[in-house]
Amino acid sequence: MSISLLLPHFITDYWIYVFTVAFYYAIMAAGWNLLGGYTGQFSLCHSTFALIGAYASALTVVKLGLPFWMGILSGTIVTLVLSLGLGIICLRVRGIYLALITWAFAEVVRTFIRVAYEFTGGDRGLNSPYLFKSVKPLPYYYLFLSLTVLAIILIALVMRSRIGFYLRAIRNDEVAARAMGVNTVRWKIFAFMLPSGLAGITGAFYGHYIGLISPVLGEFNEMAMIIIFVVIGGMRTQAGPIVGAISVRYLMELLREWAEIRIVILSAIVILIMRFFNGGLMEFLKRAKGWVRKREAVSAYASMREK
Amino acid sequence: MEGQEKQVLRLENVVRDFGGLRAVNHVSLQVEEGEIRGLIGPNGSGKTTLINLITGIYKVTEGDIYFDGKRISGLQPDVIASLGIMRTFQVPRVFRDMTVLENMMVPALSQGQTRQEAKTRAEELLEFALLTRLKNEPAKSLSGGQNMLLQIVRVFMNKKLMLYVMDEPFAGVHESIKGIILKAIKAMNQEKGITFLIVSHEMTTISNLCPKVSVLYRGGVISQGTMEEIANDPLVIDAYLGGQ
Numbered sequence: 001m002s003i004s005l006l007l008p009h010f011i012t013d014y015w016i017y018v019f020t021v022a023f024y025y026a027i028m029a030a031g032w033n034l035l036g037g038y039t040g041q042f043s044l045c046h047s048t049f050a051l052i053g054a055y056a057s058a059l060t061v062v063k064l065g066l067p068f069w070m071g072i073l074s075g076t077i078v079t080l081v082l083s084l085g086l087g088i089i090c091l092r093v094r095g096i097y098l099a100l101i102t103w104a105f106a107e108v109v110r111t112f113i114r115v116a117y118e119f120t121g122g123d124r125g126l127n128s129p130y131l132f133k134s135v136k137p138l139p140y141y142y143l144f145l146s147l148t149v150l151a152i153i154l155i156a157l158v159m160r161s162r163i164g165f166y167l168r169a170i171r172n173d174e175v176a177a178r179a180m181g182v183n184t185v186r187w188k189i190f191a192f193m194l195p196s197g198l199a200g201i202t203g204a205f206y207g208h209y210i211g212l213i214s215p216v217l218g219e220f221n222e223m224a225m226i227i228i229f230v231v232i233g234g235m236r237t238q239a240g241p242i243v244g245a246i247s248v249r250y251l252m253e254l255l256r257e258w259a260e261i262r263i264v265i266l267s268a269i270v271i272l273i274m275r276f277f278n279g280g281l282m283e284f285l286k287r288a289k290g291w292v293r294k295r296e297a298v299s300a301y302a303s304m305r306e307k
Numbered sequence: 308m309e310g311q312e313k314q315v316l317r318l319e320n321v322v323r324d325f326g327g328l329r330a331v332n333h334v335s336l337q338v339e340e341g342e343i344r345g346l347i348g349p350n351g352s353g354k355t356t357l358i359n360l361i362t363g364i365y366k367v368t369e370g371d372i373y374f375d376g377k378r379i380s381g382l383q384p385d386v387i388a389s390l391g392i393m394r395t396f397q398v399p400r401v402f403r404d405m406t407v408l409e410n411m412m413v414p415a416l417s418q419g420q421t422r423q424e425a426k427t428r429a430e431e432l433l434e435f436a437l438l439t440r441l442k443n444e445p446a447k448s449l450s451g452g453q454n455m456l457l458q459i460v461r462v463f464m465n466k467k468l469m470l471y472v473m474d475e476p477f478a479g480v481h482e483s484i485k486g487i488i489l490k491a492i493k494a495m496n497q498e499k500g501i502t503f504l505i506v507s508h509e510m511t512t513i514s515n516l517c518p519k520v521s522v523l524y525r526g527g528v529i530s531q532g533t534m535e536e537i538a539n540d541p542l543v544i545d546a547y548l549g550g551q
Contacts, residue, residue: 175384176458
């Protein structure tokens with residue numbers, strides 16, 4: 001935590017920019033982990049809610065001339081309303097069917113933004129006014145750092161409350177959860193709305209940071225990256241998605257010169273992690289701790305015998 | 308309420324169709340408060356379907372189900388559970404990735420108990436079920452019998468429990484676990500006055516445990532009474548031995 005607070009003083013603007021973007025993905029990954037990980041609703045439209053939030057906010061500020069906070073608010077409200085509707089539609093579907101419905105929703109939204117270009121700017125994109133007057137990344141760094149911390153706290157509070165019990169019970173066995181008195185309808189919709197609202201707010205801020213938003217934000221690749229961050233970091237762990245997003249974004253920047261080969265390397269990492277540590281980096285750390293302890297125990301035993 | 312006994316559960320002409328198949332055919336059944344009622348019948352006679360109808364997992368095609376005087380057919384399973392009817396499943400349905408203790412917490416938290424209260428109660432029940440040493444293990448590491456035991460004691464976490472519907476609680480469990488289950492049923496029935504409706508194929512156990520037994524055959528109740536009475540009922544003999 002203190003490292004992330006002090007870090008900007010030791011790195012160039014370029015790297016500050018990189019980490020700010022990484023924070024955006026960290027929040028997205030943490031949100032998807034709540035929905036796809038803990039609750040088991042494999043949604044493929046999580047990045048779409050960020051896209052919606054970004055456009056809703058930018059349009060509110062640009063077309064209606066309202067202040068930023070109104071933009072962020074409208075981004076949040078629009079995503080909450082849409083995720084409520086989608087959550088109700090998705091109540092009775094699971095697994096691949098839920099994935100397909102949410103993917104279709106993502107495509108509809110993205111295509112709509114492209115087609116309604118007179119209003120949205122279409123593929124050329126939409127200028128989203130900068131939140132802070134300058135394009136210097138430092139204030140944005142702290143903004144996204146705070147948002148990340150807030151998101152982590154919010155999700156941790158939810159998972160530690162009784163809602164966390166319900167969501168995990170629903171993922172394990174929805175029928176049994178209902179038979180045990182859990183209002184699965186309410187909590188499944190909640191599990192849809194909370195991360196989507198979070199994505200909406202984050203997307204809205206992100207738009208006012210990058211300055212030019214386009215339907216690319218809602219492409220399937222974006223969604224796949226978020227899932228990859230969660231998987232690499234460790235699904236159903238609280239730190240996993242954050243660790244995954246930041247470390248992979250960092251790695252991708254280090255490998256920037258290698259251009260497309262990066263994707264091959266990333267894919268190879270995903271395959272290796274899936275094969276050997278399907279709990280991701282968090283499981284790797286846990287096991288590494290175990291190895292160290294084992295070695296310590298062995299050497300302690302050895303030195304004891306020598307005496 | 309007619310009679311001195313209070314009816315906890317009343318099914319009136321309940322019908323359930325699956326497409327062209329009538330799984331439950333005009334079943335009327337009453338269970339009185341404090342009873343331990345057995346429900347037997349050959350495979351495919353509609354016992355599990357009937358449980359699914361009572362607990363709201365299936366909706367009735369026709370007829371009504373009343374619990375404690377209130378109509379419950381048409382309500383959602385979680386609402387029915389909150390009213391005081393809970394159940395177990397033939398194949399134990401535990402929350403596999405959650406620990407034994409966390410499994411116990413779910414029905415208590417969903418019914419508004421505080422975490423501390425729930426934990427204390429869970430620990431008492433786990434002690435009773437001899438599962439204490441496994442309380443922090445994920446449920447998936449338990450054996451089949453332990454899973455059955457866990458799903459059975461988990462229901463007792465609900466303090467508002469009035470009617471406990473069990474689907475084959477003795478199937479495939481070791482004698483020692485069966486002993487614990489029987490002890491739990493008797494204790495909860497005597498101390499808390501909980502009513503039980505137990506589906507089972509274990510005739511000896513049912514005849515020892517249940518003063519009154521109902522027999523389901525081809526989706527309908529064909530006989531009712533003590534085990535001795537129904538064992539001599541020609542309709543029941545026919546049903547079980549395949550009437551020629």
